[in-house]
Amino acid sequence: xxxxxxxxxxxxxxxxxxxxxxxxxxxxxxxxxxxxxxxxxxxxxxxxxxxxxxxxxxxxxxxxxxxxxxxxxxxxxxxxxxxxxxxxxxxxxxxxxxxxxxxxxxxxxxxxxxxxxxxxxxxxxxxxxxxxxxxxxxxxxxxxxxxxxxxxxxxxxxxxxxxxxxxxxxxxxxxxxxxxxxxxxxxxxxxxxxxxxxxxxxxxxxxxxxxxxxxxxxxxxxxxxxxxxxxxxxxxxxxxxxxxxxxxxxxxxxxxxxxxxxxxxxxxxxxxxxxxxxxxxxxxxxxxxxxxxxxxxxxxxxxxxxxxxxxxxxxxxxxxxxxxxxxxxxxxxxxxxxxxxxxxxxxxxxxxxxxxxxxxxxxxxxxxxxxxxxxxxxxxxxxxxxxxxxxxxxxxxxxxxxxxxxxxxxxxxxxxxxxxxxxxxxxxxxxxxxxxxxxxxxxxxxxxxxxxxxxxxxxxxxxxxxxxxxxxxxxxxxxxxxxxxxxxxxxxxxxxxxxxxxxxxxxxxxxxxxxxxxxxxxxxxxxxxxxxxxxxxxxxxxxxxxxxxxxxxxxxxxxxxxxxxxxxxxxxxxxxxxxxxxxxxxxxxxxxxxxxxxxxxxxxxxxxxxxxxxxxxxxxxxxxxxxxxxxxxxxxxxxxxxxxxxxxxxxxxxxxxxxxxxxxxxxxxxxxxxxxxxxxxxxxxxxxxxxxxxxxxxxxxxxxxxxxxxxxxxxxxxxxxxxxxxxxxxxxxxxxxxxxxxxxxxxxxxxxxxxxxxxxxxxxxxxxxxxxxxxxxxxxxxxxxxxxxxxxxxxxxxxxxxxxxxxxxxxxxxxxxxxxxxxxxxxxxxxxxxxxxxxxxxxxxxxxxxxxxxxxxxxxxxxxxxxxxxxxxxxxx
RNA sequence: GGGCGCAUAGCUCAGCUGGUUAGAGCACUUCGUUUACACCGAAGGGGUCCAGGGUUCGAAUCCUUGUGCGCCCACCA
Numbered sequence: 001x002x003x004x005x006x007x008x009x010x011x012x013x014x015x016x017x018x019x020x021x022x023x024x025x026x027x028x029x030x031x032x033x034x035x036x037x038x039x040x041x042x043x044x045x046x047x048x049x050x051x052x053x054x055x056x057x058x059x060x061x062x063x064x065x066x067x068x069x070x071x072x073x074x075x076x077x078x079x080x081x082x083x084x085x086x087x088x089x090x091x092x093x094x095x096x097x098x099x100x101x102x103x104x105x106x107x108x109x110x111x112x113x114x115x116x117x118x119x120x121x122x123x124x125x126x127x128x129x130x131x132x133x134x135x136x137x138x139x140x141x142x143x144x145x146x147x148x149x150x151x152x153x154x155x156x157x158x159x160x161x162x163x164x165x166x167x168x169x170x171x172x173x174x175x176x177x178x179x180x181x182x183x184x185x186x187x188x189x190x191x192x193x194x195x196x197x198x199x200x201x202x203x204x205x206x207x208x209x210x211x212x213x214x215x216x217x218x219x220x221x222x223x224x225x226x227x228x229x230x231x232x233x234x235x236x237x238x239x240x241x242x243x244x245x246x247x248x249x250x251x252x253x254x255x256x257x258x259x260x261x262x263x264x265x266x267x268x269x270x271x272x273x274x275x276x277x278x279x280x281x282x283x284x285x286x287x288x289x290x291x292x293x294x295x296x297x298x299x300x301x302x303x304x305x306x307x308x309x310x311x312x313x314x315x316x317x318x319x320x321x322x323x324x325x326x327x328x329x330x331x332x333x334x335x336x337x338x339x340x341x342x343x344x345x346x347x348x349x350x351x352x353x354x355x356x357x358x359x360x361x362x363x364x365x366x367x368x369x370x371x372x373x374x375x376x377x378x379x380x381x382x383x384x385x386x387x388x389x390x391x392x393x394x395x396x397x398x399x400x401x402x403x404x405x406x407x408x409x410x411x412x413x414x415x416x417x418x419x420x421x422x423x424x425x426x427x428x429x430x431x432x433x434x435x436x437x438x439x440x441x442x443x444x445x446x447x448x449x450x451x452x453x454x455x456x457x458x459x460x461x462x463x464x465x466x467x468x469x470x471x472x473x474x475x476x477x478x479x480x481x482x483x484x485x486x487x488x489x490x491x492x493x494x495x496x497x498x499x500x501x502x503x504x505x506x507x508x509x510x511x512x513x514x515x516x517x518x519x520x521x522x523x524x525x526x527x528x529x530x531x532x533x534x535x536x537x538x539x540x541x542x543x544x545x546x547x548x549x550x551x552x553x554x555x556x557x558x559x560x561x562x563x564x565x566x567x568x569x570x571x572x573x574x575x576x577x578x579x580x581x582x583x584x585x586x587x588x589x590x591x592x593x594x595x596x597x598x599x600x601x602x603x604x605x606x607x608x609x610x611x612x613x614x615x616x617x618x619x620x621x622x623x624x625x626x627x628x629x630x631x632x633x634x635x636x637x638x639x640x641x642x643x644x645x646x647x648x649x650x651x652x653x654x655x656x657x658x659x660x661x662x663x664x665x666x667x668x669x670x671x672x673x674x675x676x677x678x679x680x681x682x683x684x685x686x687x688x689x690x691x692x693x694x695x696x697x698x699x700x701x702x703x704x705x706x707x708x709x710x711x712x713x714x715x716x717x718x719x720x721x722x723x724x725x726x727x728x729x730x731x732x733x734x735x736x737x738x739x740x741x742x743x744x745x746x747x748x749x750x751x752x753x754x755x756x757x758x759x760x761x762x763x764x765x766x767x768x769x770x771x772x773x774x775x776x777x778x779x780x781x782x783x784x785x786x787x788x789x790x791x792x793x794x795x796x797x798x799x800x801x802x803x804x805x806x807x808x809x810x811x812x813x814x815x816x817x818x819x820x821x822x823x824x825x826x827x828x829x830x831x832x833x834x835x836x837x838x839x840x841x842x843x844x845x846x847x848x849x850x851x852x853x854x855x856x857x858x859x860x861x862x863x864x865x866x867x868x869x870x871x872x873x874x875x876x877x
Numbered sequence: 878g879g880g881c882g883c884a885u886a887g888c889u890c891a892g893c894u895g896g897u898u899a900g901a902g903c904a905c906u907u908c909g910u911u912u913a914c915a916c917c918g919a920a921g922g923g924g925u926c927c928a929g930g931g932u933u934c935g936a937a938u939c940c941u942u943g944u945g946c947g948c949c950c951a952c953c954a
Binding site for chain 1: 879880881882883888889890891897898901902903907909911913914916917918919920921934935946947948950951952953
């Protein structure tokens with residue numbers, strides 16, 4: 001039978017059906033793959049998207065890359081597992097839902113209360129999670145849905161509790177009163193890397209402070225001052241160091257001590273700073289070094305506390321104005337800088353100004369030496385595995401960034417005063433404290449109200465998804481954990497190295513004493529066409545679903561895979577997707593043409609063979625050897641994560657070699673069914689990881705088995721013959737292009753036939769063997785004479801190169817022809833002079849390798865030959 | 878303040894360990910409905926590879942300085 005494909009590829013027509021077919025086959029699940037028992041595993045755990053909103057293009061890029069890797073490895077015979085999941089994203093989700101209920105119901109979470117609020121959160125996330133999973137399927141992601149996980153489902157809750165308890169028992173998790181980043185809006189602590197620093201203009205107040213004048217941007221914190229500090233080497237203030245001073249303040253006179261500390265910069269301001277140990281990180285450190293008391297004056301609401309007299313209850317910003325006014329009345333303000341630029345710390349989720357506060361919180365001690373880590377700390381082990389290349393980074397510059405960041409890591413504050421998340425598994429009763437998986441027996445126990453930082457649970461993602469702790473018995477991995485951990489590669493965005501990658505490494509080392517993955521591949525950000533981050537508020541985003549509907553999932557995938565290099569951001573536009581849609585259609589039409597020329601019977605494993613079909617002509621040999629080297633290049637670059645390079649090579653083979661040349665030749669030489677079929681099969685297989693839908697759809701038109709689990713073509717060295725074949729075919733191509741060029745140049749009607757005489761120097765046989773190609777492949781030659789050499793032909797268009805001479809009869813436009821020859825002549829003259837100069841340079845001839853010098857000599861010789869002939873032709877014209 | 882990245886055709890980018898007349902796609906010009914594809918085909922125009930200096934027989938490629946843009950980290954009261 002003949003297979004007939006539609007004239008243009010319509011992605012909408014088949015994508016959903018194909019995805020369903022894949023899913024129903026069960027092959028997304030590695031347990032269903034038909035593999036030898038010793039087949040190696042290849043695992044990627046999907047970075048779980050936050051359930052705060054539906055997916056954006058960045059997620060699509062991630063899915064395209066990971067699905068590419070997984071499909072490639074599956075075709076290569078690996079036991080591939082790509083495990084899906086979503087992230088509860090504690091604080092982010094809570095913020096979104098808080099905004100939602102405020103808008104819809106006019107209520108805060110406190111109006112609702114903990115349980116009703118959490119109910120709202122769960123119904124919200126059910127909806128977004130559904131959207132996210134649907135979008136993921138639309139991209140064609142071959143994820144094992146049977147292992148779908150959520151960072152806050154029952155299994156993960158159990159894992160988190162146990163992890164917390166084990167860390168608590170080892171003393172890695174501890175509770176302590178420390179300075180924390182406090183977001184008054186979220187009413188919670190934040191980790192250091194959840195704080196963003198934004199440059200902005202503020203006022204800098206120069207205030208009279210006892211014998212000093214000093215600068216501060218936060219005069220209201222004066223109420224919490226317990227010292228002033230100067231640099232130990234500052235000559236101006238030597239005599240004050242160690243003194244107790246009486247300072248006049250808005251609430252009366254108070255005492256401060258003068259201390260000397262190197263943290264103070266002499267050149268900034270007046271070189272004197274007021275020290276507010278309870279509301280500044282730097283001041284807190286100074287206070288610790290000098291044993292200074294702290295005085296807390298701002299509460300968790302961001303309000304001045306009762307100990308602030310008449311300012312009590314005011315928000316800090318209000319109190320600041322009030323205090324400044326009072327100080328002015330008292331003559332305590334020296335002057336005010338109105339446009340002082342400084343960095344303000346803000347919450348990465350709600351943009352509120354961060355208030356540093358002392359607070360009792362839970363921490364992970366990254367410097368705590370741990371028995372199970374061989375007496376080393378989490379930090380030490382996490383750095384060590386990178387140095388030893390137990391984990392490698394692509395691009396490798398991120399290894400340094402990772403290590404730098406790790407080395408500066410402070411203890412990680414993990415408790416959050418929000419409701420949505422893993423509640424801390426600790427119970428209190430009077431002075432007693434209990435950490436465990438369940439509430440302790442007996443009355444009067446009260447569970448810690450706080451929840452865990454979202455990165456605590458996502459840090460466990462590599463192994464909590466694979467069945468830890470159930471699959472970890474007496475220090476031995478069993479089940480999925482044994483089969484799939486450590487995973488092979490973590491593919492994620494570089495912006496998340498510190499937040500997530502590092503946490504995963506520490507958590508896995510602690511729980512299993514092994515790395516979570518052996519490679520980290522980092523992709524860049526998808527920017528809009530002006531190079532700006534896409535964001536909802538800017539309205540410059542592109543909705544992936546809309547693009548899929550318009551151009552198809554394959555086109556969207558290709559547009560995110562090509563033109564992206566590892567770790568670098570890339571600009572993106574709808575036009576780019578459009579060009580990829582065009583390519584997908586080209587691939588479809590190549591298939592359409594081949595299938596239309598061939599009788600095929602739809603059957604299982606349709607005539608697939610590792611044996612190359614016999615090549616009858618040069619073109620046959622050429623396309624087969626090109627295919628072979630393309631397979632090599634694509635495989636190598638996929639192995640090295642150079643996805644764009646791999647796709648470029650495939651694109652070049654498909655369009656420039658197969659479609660533009662071989663298919664045209666097939667129309668001329670005929671009887672190529674076997675080779676066309678062979679090439680089409682291989683082509684569909686190697687394109688499949690990039691464009692799974694269109695390839696599967698073509699495949700299913702003549703196969704009853706699935707392309708998805710086909711076998712990747714074998715790699716073999718291209719024979720020495722390949723380079724000769726290539727050279728010979730290129731020779732034919734040069735002649736064809738030269739003839740077309742001459743036609744175009746002389747403005748010859750496309751339908752007008754020409755006569756040609758070719759002097760082939762020593763390649764007469766080669767050209768005669770391929771004369772049908774030369775005559776018919778868009779060259780319009782009706783009679784062709786080929787000889788090794790011969791007489792000049794009059795009244796003909798003359799084309800000369802180092803390798804051949806062509807005379808074209810029947811269409812000459814003398815003017816055009818002359819100007820073309822003159823141009824060519826001038827160009828050659830330039831080249832010849834360049835070569836002569838090069839070869840006259842004794843140092844070049846003396847020092848450069850002999851083969852390079854010889855090549856340059858040959859080049860010159862060829863130029864000179866052409867030059868002479870062209871000169872002659874111009875004269876005669 | 879410390880670190881990293883980028884600078885190549887109008888646009889988006891390739892150019893690995895230095896060696897053809899520096900490439901591709903889009904855009905542009907001319908021509909084309911020869912039945913796979915106009916989401917196409919053929920031919921063509923377009924670049925002192927950011928600037929200065931250095932290494933080398935030879936530099937877009939290596940070193941150095943500078944300029945411009947972008948990012949990360951730290952942070953100034």
